[in-house]
Amino acid sequence: MDAASDRLSWIETDASALKHNVQTFRRLIGPDRKLLVVVKGNAYGHCMMSCARIALESGADWLGVFNIQEALALRLAKVEAPILVFGPTPQSLLADAVRKSISITVGSPYAVQQILDSGVSGLKVHLKIETGTNRQGFQVQDFQEIPRLLSGGMVEIEGMYTHFADIEDTTDHSYAEEQLARFRAAADGLSAMGVNPSVKHSACSAATILFPDTHFDMVRLGIAAYGMWSSKETLVSARQLQRENIELKPVMTWKTRIAQVKNLTPGEYVGYGRTYKATRNMHLAVIPVGYANGYDRGISNNGYMLVGGMRAAICGRVMMNMSCIDVTDIPGAVEGSEVVLLGRQGTESISAETMASWVGSINYEIVTRAEPDSSRIIING
Numbered sequence: 001m002d003a004a005s006d007r008l009s010w011i012e013t014d015a016s017a018l019k020h021n022v023q024t025f026r027r028l029i030g031p032d033r034k035l036l037v038v039v040k041g042n043a044y045g046h047c048m049m050s051c052a053r054i055a056l057e058s059g060a061d062w063l064g065v066f067n068i069q070e071a072l073a074l075r076l077a078k079v080e081a082p083i084l085v086f087g088p089t090p091q092s093l094l095a096d097a098v099r100k101s102i103s104i105t106v107g108s109p110y111a112v113q114q115i116l117d118s119g120v121s122g123l124k125v126h127l128k129i130e131t132g133t134n135r136q137g138f139q140v141q142d143f144q145e146i147p148r149l150l151s152g153g154m155v156e157i158e159g160m161y162t163h164f165a166d167i168e169d170t171t172d173h174s175y176a177e178e179q180l181a182r183f184r185a186a187a188d189g190l191s192a193m194g195v196n197p198s199v200k201h202s203a204c205s206a207a208t209i210l211f212p213d214t215h216f217d218m219v220r221l222g223i224a225a226y227g228m229w230s231s232k233e234t235l236v237s238a239r240q241l242q243r244e245n246i247e248l249k250p251v252m253t254w255k256t257r258i259a260q261v262k263n264l265t266p267g268e269y270v271g272y273g274r275t276y277k278a279t280r281n282m283h284l285a286v287i288p289v290g291y292a293n294g295y296d297r298g299i300s301n302n303g304y305m306l307v308g309g310m311r312a313a314i315c316g317r318v319m320m321n322m323s324c325i326d327v328t329d330i331p332g333a334v335e336g337s338e339v340v341l342l343g344r345q346g347t348e349s350i351s352a353e354t355m356a357s358w359v360g361s362i363n364y365e366i367v368t369r370a371e372p373d374s375s376r377i378i379i380n381g
Contacts, residue, residue, distance in 0.1 A: 040070060
């Protein structure tokens with residue numbers, strides 16, 4: 001009995017592909033910089049626990065998560081590597097951050113005051129600097145609040161970082177260059193105040209590939225760790241800069257099995273709203289995956305799945321837990337046949353980018369939402 005036999009649909013995480021991607025970036029940045037692999041959002045849907053271990057075994061130095069609950073779960077699983085929390089940390093959990101040696105982000109005067117009011121000492125913090133994305137982060141006018149963290153020796157300001165707004169969305173990187181200049185100016189300004197973090201970082205996956213000047217002391221490897229380009233613009237820019245030696249291998253495959261096959265005659269309808277009408281005698285396969293499983297309703301009458309190494313068009317609306325596909329011209333498509341929703345089958349493949357194009361989204365969302373309640377099966381490990 002195979003590992004997926006008791007599941008209606010499942011995700012396979014390819015350990016060898018993840019290892020390849022992490023090692024590629026380990027070589028790219030060289031031995032003098034730290035490599036942080038982002039495992040927030042259940043490692044972009046790939047399984048946080050397994051991917052954290054594989055990444056560390058493949059050359060990662062740090063792990064990045066969004067909230068402290070993710071960091072605490074990693075510590076409970078005996079992961080000992082440095083961990084940085086990107087999001088805000090509630091005051092009630094600051095002591096846990098100290099106890100478990102978890103570095104946290106501080107990005108506002110409010111966060112500074114929360115730390116000072118808590119009375120917790122021994123925190124390691126990374127300052128988030130606002131340079132033009134206008135999310136979390138200290139604005140220039142708030143910099144005078146930062147030295148307060150050093151009063152009484154309660155806090156170690158371990159790092160400082162920023163995040164680029166559109167480095168993934170364009171081949172014109174002038175705005176990213178402005179942000180980089182602002183970050184350097186912020187580092188100089190803080191140094192003049194006596195604040196000198198030892199770990200400066202600004203590079204996401206795209207910046208790591210395109211601009212060595214953004215690498216500083218550490219880079220943050222996100223979507224590229226899982227074998228996806230941040231955007232088509234990033235891929236174009238990489239080719240323009242002759243970064244041809246970077247090969248990314250997709251890590252996720254999403255599978256299910258045909259639950260039922262029905263024979264339809266011309267004029268019969270499929271699904272809610274009767275949005276699909278058969279124009280010929282056809283074999284319709286019922287698939288036990290829908291939008292509750294992360295298979296976007298926008299794919300209705302739009303995309304396809306793979307059966308027997310062939311494309312099977314979506315027929316009708318994607319429902320909460322079911323979808324339907326046309327398998328009329330696919331020999332051997334029967335109940336129990338394996339179906340690939342995302343990934344490769346034979347010579348055909350469906351990438352996260354392709355699926356994202358069907359629904360007007362991005363590859364990040366596709367993989368992060370896929371089968372959120374299903375356990376991941378690690379293959380090639």
